[in-house]
């Protein structure tokens with residue numbers, strides 16, 4: 428693998444810094460003086476229509492960002508990723524989530540293995556199983572069909588599935604409900620099982636490593652709940668619980684040996700591979716809950732959507748390559764305009780978990796401070812992603828985006844058609860909703876001047892408070908409708924944006940060592956919490972004090 432390039436020593440970086448120092452943001456003026464601006468900065472990728480024109484971009488900036496991509500070999504690294512090179516060097520792994528959505532006719536040999544064949548053989552097993560559950564052929568221990576599927580996982584084994592389930596609810600089979608247990612806070616298991624009937628409930632234990640404390644603890648709690656409740660209902664007698672577990676528990680993992688140790692029949696387990704990162708795994712067998720909920724055909728459309736964006740990323744010329752352009756734009760915003768965070772504002776209630784999903788995708792990927800050769804980084808990487816669906820966010824935090832002192836680039840996402848075309852009298856409510864979407868990006872870009880505020884008859888002393896400076900960057904992403912394919916495209920778009928940023932910054936976007944220390948310490952601290960005095964005294968003063976507080980108040 429090639430050494431990473433320090434982006435700050437490239438010529439393009441120097442020119443971009445110069446352009447920044449000369450930049451006088453003026454979206455009003457830029458739009459007025461260049462009638463081609465919208466056309467120039469609007470791009471299509473598969474079914475997504477992306478308007479970058481309301482960003483603080485100029486022709487020169489864009490040209491130099493593309494030069495920066497060239498000098499940092501972003502597209503060379505892209506090709507290495509798609510080919511299965513071990514670009515995740517700290518774990519010596521290929522990064523091949525893109526292989527999960529390749530058509531069955533494709534071939535790709537990686538490390539001596541034909542991976543597309545492997546992918547489709549697991550997919551076919553998942554689809555087979557999903558059909559059995561959907562058609563009522565998969566029976567619980569008392570012969571009843573499944574009505575509730577509970578996915579137990581955390582991080583990438585939860586955030587993707589729950590986000591997609593919420594986003595594609597209109598496609599979920601009637602009479603089937605899915606729930607998602609992730610937190611080791613016992614509240615999560617307790618509340619989500621409280622009203623379930625174990626006879627008709629199926630648990631999917633989803634864990635890439637099958638070692639994650641939260642997931643294994645929750646899986647054991649769910650197993651205990653299942654067996655105890657079946658016993659209490661008289662549906663289970665005797666000590667042999669293997670049949671009940673076999674009929675009510677399946678697993679998804681790369682570690683099938685550990686699945687067997689847990690007591691789940693490997694015949695009821697669906698595998699994937701170490702070249703799929705957790706946060707890139709919703710389109711692997713980790714999506715089994717989705718294949719059940721949505722059905723194999725919709726899941727296949729979802730995968731085809733990812734693939735359409737992959738093909739665009741591989742084949743579109745750089746000047747029209749949407750993931751490349753959006754990744755470079757983020758670099759411009761972070762490294763030159765000083766943005767520390769990035770809002771994601773879907774105007775689609777169905778996407779209410781999308782910002783949370785993106786937080787793991789982007790922040791676990793690019794929250795790094797060394798390059799992939801271990802060199803320390805002295806420039807910003809990895810912005811904070813956050814957001815809520817519009818219009819809810821408008822009544823909460825938009826004030827800060829409009830009039831605060833920080834620059835917060837925002838991605839607005841909306842769909843031309845709603846799954847729920849309701850009317851309020853004469854008014855089409857979706858149109859009212861979309862009017863807010865259009866209004867917000869307009870207000871951010873063009874603001875309201877002092878003169879305009881005065882012209883409204885505003886008292887002079889409150890004019891400053893009512894001025895909107897404008898020049899707040901936003902990107903608008905639209906698509907005809909939130910279908911499985913469009914959602915796949917949207918996820919793949921952000922995966923590749925994340926890739927592009929990581930490649931420019933020279934970081935390995937595919938490891939996550941930063942989550943390890945806390946995990947180790949939690950296991951080390953547990954004895955102190957549970958009552959071991961020596962373990963308590965081994966802690967630092969603040970931690971000892973907090974644990975003592977807990978002990979005094981635990982009741």
Ligand SMILES: O=P(O)(O)OC[C@H]1O[C@](O)(CO)[C@@H](O)[C@@H]1O
Nearest residue numbers: 582583584634635636639705942
């Ligand atoms: O699927 P697993 O192995 O249980 O891991 C869950 C999550 O934990 C992490 O490893 C780190 O918290 C994530 O990257 C991952 O998605």
